[in-house]
Amino acid sequence: MKTAIFVLCSAALLFSQLAHAKPDQDKGLPPGLAKKLDNGQPLPPGWQKKLSPGQLLAEEYYRRGRVISRPNTDGIITVQVEGTIIELFEHSREIVRILDGKR
Numbered sequence: 001m002k003t004a005i006f007v008l009c010s011a012a013l014l015f016s017q018l019a020h021a022k023p024d025q026d027k028g029l030p031p032g033l034a035k036k037l038d039n040g041q042p043l044p045p046g047w048q049k050k051l052s053p054g055q056l057l058a059e060e061y062y063r064r065g066r067v068i069s070r071p072n073t074d075g076i077i078t079v080q081v082e083g084t085i086i087e088l089f090e091h092s093r094e095i096v097r098i099l100d101g102k103r
């Protein structure tokens with residue numbers, strides 16, 4: 001009986017820890033930068049340094065880009081954003097590779 005109570009309490013503690021964990025969020029641009037981007041102004045000079053494979057491409061950057069190639073069999077598309085070519089998964093916008101230069 002004590003073992004069953006111990007297992008039940010341990011499971012409750014484990015699930016309560018998971019319930020309070022913060023989910024991964026797609027952090028967009030700061031409000032001021034998003035406003036400038038909506039007005040058609042260029043992105044700041046160092047925005048490429050903030051991108052790396054495995055991260056999600058912000059919606060603002062994705063909308064700003066131009067799709068170069070449609071999804072392949074793995075669901076990877078190629079997008080060009082202001083001279084930087086980015087390969088990412090179409091539905092999740094997770095970055096696979098970042099290539100500099102124009103195609």
